Amino acid sequence: MTDLSHIRNFSIIAHIDHGKSTLADRLIQRTGGLTDREMSAQVLDNMDIEKERGITIKAQTVRLDYVAKNGETYELNLMDTPGHVDFAYEVSRSLAACEGALLVVDAAQGVEAQTLANVYQSIEHDHEIVPVLNKIDLPAAEPEKVRAEIEEVIGLDASQAVLASAKSGIGIDEVLEAIVARIPAPKGDRDAPLEAMLVDSWYDPYLGVVILVRVMNGVIKKGQNIKFMIGGTEHLIDRVGCMRPKIEALPELGPGEIGFITAQIKDISQTRVGDTITTVKNPAAKPLPGFKEVQPVVFCGLFPVDANDFEKLRDSISKLRLNDASFSFEMETSAALGFGFRCGFLGLLHLEIIQERLTREYDLDLITTAPSVVYEMHMKDGTVRHLHNPADMPDPNHIEMIEEPWIEAVIYCPDEYLGSILKLCQDRRGIQKNLTYVGGRAQVTYELPLNEVVFDFYDRLKSISRGYASFDYHQIGTRDGDLVKMSILVNNEPVDALSMIVHRSAAEARGRHMCERLKDLIPRHLFKIPIQAAIGGKVIARETIAAMRKDVTAKCYGGDITRKKKLLEKQKEGKKRMREYGSVQIPQEAFIAALRMGDES
Template sequence: MTDRSHIRNFSIIAHIDHGKSTLADRLIQYTGGLTEREMSEQVLDNMDIERERGITIKAQTVRLKYTAKDGETYELNLMDTPGHVDFAYEVSRSLAACEGALLVVDAAQGVEAQTLANVYQSIEHDHEILPVLNKIDLPAAEPERVRNEIEEIIGLDASDAVMASAKSGIGIQDILEQVVEKIPAPGGDRDAPLKAMLVDSWYDPYLGVVILVRVIDGVLTKGQRIKFMAQGTEHLVDRVGCMRPKIEQLPELAAGEIGFITAQIKEVSQTAVGDTITTVKDGAAEALPGFKEVQSVVFCGLFPVDAADFEKLRESISKLRLNDASFTFEMETSAALGQGFRCGFLGLLHLEIIQERLTREYDLDLITTAPSVVYRMVMNDGSEQFLHNPADMPDVVKIADIEEPWIEATIYCPDEYLGGILKLCQDRRGVQKNLTYVGDRAQVVYELPLNEVVFDFYDRLKSISRGYASFDYHQIGLRSGDLVKMNILVNGDPVDALSMIVHRAAAESRGRHMCERLKDLIPRHLFKIPVQAAIGGKVIARETIAAMRKDVTAKCYGGDISRKKKLLDKQKKGKAKMREYGNVSIPQEAFIAALKMGDEA
């Protein structure tokens, strides 16, 4: 058992792609956690998609042994946290399990939006924060400028920031020495009733659900009956251990330590991140603060391109749910797209990851409907309803008010792109709150409706700024808005998969854009097809798909003109009848293209 004064719990926080996972690799390698042969790039990122995109999706932990220059051996618990805003709650729980953090900043790129968001969370937890300037061996690196940025923007003293290059292995020992010297040892009372925080969990096909825990007080041992205080469930601990990064079983986890337990739990959904674990007998009286239920923010429909794949999709989604409790789904039937699922996600990146995993790991072809957010509707009788799917919106006459979620967004960009970014935010109904400069970089703070951001805001931001802008946001609650449901009608019939909720001011341009897209995508029939965008009974945009022309007079040679007129009249009547009873078949490709492009109004 390690003496508590020799334990150091710390996490690495950084913006996406600033070298967080590579630094974790070097620390593992330097302390002998893995041999050269066992080592792989981004060893803590165990999903292919994490390695390809250079992002961390699941928080991982590893226990390292390090003998410092003072001759003492220390136990270092390293947390590699996700960097993306979608996983902000998971990051907050990982940070709550630590006493300090390494702030990794790219010496070429400088401080970016998510660096700030995560640093502020770390400051809230009273962490000792150690700045690390990474990638100093790059030709574009400007360590002095970045050091000043850290001091000016964040207000941290960066005079003794470690100069490092995770790729080349420069400065790794200096980082470890600073961790040992500056990060405080964990507190806690070994003899108090058990109190442990559930930091994260994942599904293992052999062990069941593996739960990552930080023991605050007391001792966790094999054979204990434990209770999850928020869920109210009881379990028997059958394995206690830590990751080095290979699994190693231990007799116990005492106050101040981070490790894992298994308790024959079959579903990740039973283990809520941030929950407090205590013993059934003589347990803790109060749960740890900071727990909250994870809420889905963005919703969209997932439908198989081939209707025969529906069962395969159901099975695949259920398997994914085993490993990701923040992803929710329920069955949905669409007249246009057949059977599918309405799914809830933490944000757009989460949606993209789930969609890509379904396509890759389960070999599915999917149609994704346009993403939407959750609206709160106050009805005339005073009751409230939450709307996840625009197609389910009740009659407008019954609704007194509709509220939509708003966010506060922080955008960092070089000065030259500021004009285009301000225009983009204004077009998306943004309210400017702040604009400050650090050197030649601007920091803009905007309040924006989430509905406008879930479409293509991030892509547009990146294209306007040529990839130099960084973007971070957090939710600030619901606000009332003049929102309407816009239906798309093809030949007079509403297409439920294309209906969306928009602000009244933007409805016309969005509707016109959608109609123009569909006009190009729907093949011509033997009769005219009107494509309309409508709010209630009022049509706000229309395009007409011309009929395919069949020359009925081709075989009519010579004779009186009345013969030709008679044939043309007969054709006219036939076309009118056809328009009345004819069905318009919209090919799947048209749906996919319309749903992909429908958000670029």
């Protein structure tokens, strides 16, 4: 059992690519958590996709033993948190389990938007924050300038900031000493009723659901009957331990300690992040504060390209769900695409990662419908409906008003790209709230409707700013909007997979763009095909695919002109009949291309 004064719980906060996982690697290596032979780059990132993209998706924890310069041995619990905005709630729970944080800032790039968002969360939890200027060995590094930027933007005293380079191992000892000296020890009462916060959970095929916990008060040990205070379920603990980063069994976890428990739980949805664990015999009076239900924000349909893969897709989605409780799905059918699933995600990166994992790990070819957000339909009879799928929109005559979710976005960018970024935000119905300068960079705050952001806002922002702009957002509730359902009709038949909810002001431009794209993508048939974008019964854009011509008069040589006319009239009748009864074959590639590029207006 470790003395409370010798425990340090801390997380690492950083923007994507500022060297957070590499610093974690060096700390593990320096404290002997793994031998050089067992070490790999980004050892806390388990998935290939995390290593390739250089992003952390699942928060990971590791316990390190460090002998400080004063001769004492300290137990350091490091929580490597995701940096992306989609996983902000996971970050907030990880931060609630710590007493301090290392703020890692790239000495060449300076403070970025996501760094700011997570630092403010950390400050809200009353953390002691230790600034670390990473990558100081780069030729472009300007540590003094970045130090001033931290003081100016965040308001932290950076005079004691540690200069380090995680890649080349500079300053690692100084980082460890700063953790011991500046981050406070946890508090907790060993004899009080058990209160432990559920920080994270994941599914292990051999152990069931593994739960990461931070014990606030009391002791958690094998054989206890525990209860989830918000989930309401009871379980028997069969294993207690910690990650070093290999699994190590322990007799118990005391106050202030971070470790894992297993209790033969099969369903990850029972273990909600932020829940409070207590004992059945001597329960705590009330749950720990800060719990909130994680709600999916972005929805889209996933359909297999080959209809025979439907069962395989069902199995794959179910397996992914075992490891990710924030991902939801339900079955849906589409006239154009067949059977598939309507899935809910925390945000766009989450959607992209799930899609990529299904394609890679389960070898599936998927069609993804255009992402949409959750709209609140206030009906005339006083009821409120939540709409995930544009195809299910009720009759507009029964709707009083439609509310859509809005976000507040903070964008950082170099000054020369500011004009085009402001134009992009204005085009997406943005409302400018603030514009300030930090050093040579602009910080813009905009309120934007989420459905304008979910398509390709991030890609456009990156291409306009050549990758220099950084973007972070949080939801600010719903607002009334003049929204309409735009249907796409091919040969007078509505194609449900291509319908979308758009703002009335943008409907015409987007409808025209969609029709033009489909005209290029759908092959010609023997009859004319009209492609229309319509709102209700009103057509707002139209393109026509010309019919393939067959020269029926080729066999007429010589003779009277009336013979040719007779043949052409006969052909005209046939084409008319064919158009009435003929069905248009829309190839899968056309769907994929139209949905992927559905918003580049």
